[in-house]
Amino acid sequence: DQQVKQNSPSLSVQEGRISILNCDYTNSMFDYFLWYKKYPAEGPTFLISISSIKDKNEDGRFTVFLNKSAKHLSLHIVPSQPGDSAVYFCAAGVGTSGTYKYIFGTGTRLKVLA
């Protein structure tokens, strides 16, 4: 049973527009969430995180929103750039500082069209 779900396997967006990637989770014990970006033949690289005490975190073009009541988080990329084309994984975790165990979603492949 998938505790973290990314229901859209792929997404195509025009350059300059907003990309919205969604993630749902089932376990209310999760209290820290991450987004990773992955290019082919490379390991995932950290993008942005959010703690359950917040509902929004912003870093440049990337914003993550958390809706705890709906157990839903989303990643907004604006404006989208061709270099953003990659697979994006969300991860939900429980633990203590420095030792979090994360459950990852299956990923969404984003393609930004020039």
Added chain:
Amino acid sequence: DARVTQTPRHKVTEMGQEVTMRCQPILGHNTVFWYRQTMMQGLELLAYFRNRAPLDDSGMPKDRFSAEMPDATLATLKIQPSEPRDSAVYFCASGGPGTDNEQFFGPGTRLTVL
């Protein structure tokens, strides 16, 4: 430039053979994670260690997989005997105090079992 290293990057073997994958975590990180990426399951957590002690290996098939940390600079994941269904990309990640709950991934080992 601190990064997680993994060897080998690619491994092709025949069914029944032993496979050993190695990971060198970032110096100073005290948690090490092993993940497997498949098309259907995304990133699955196989096992993780804190201060070299195994904390959770519930994601691993116990009869054929084993994970160890002989010292703080080396983590190993062994499959014996290997099967075609083990074909996947195996990632190691490290983290720990001062990393803001983030995990840093290595480039992965692509395993093909014929």
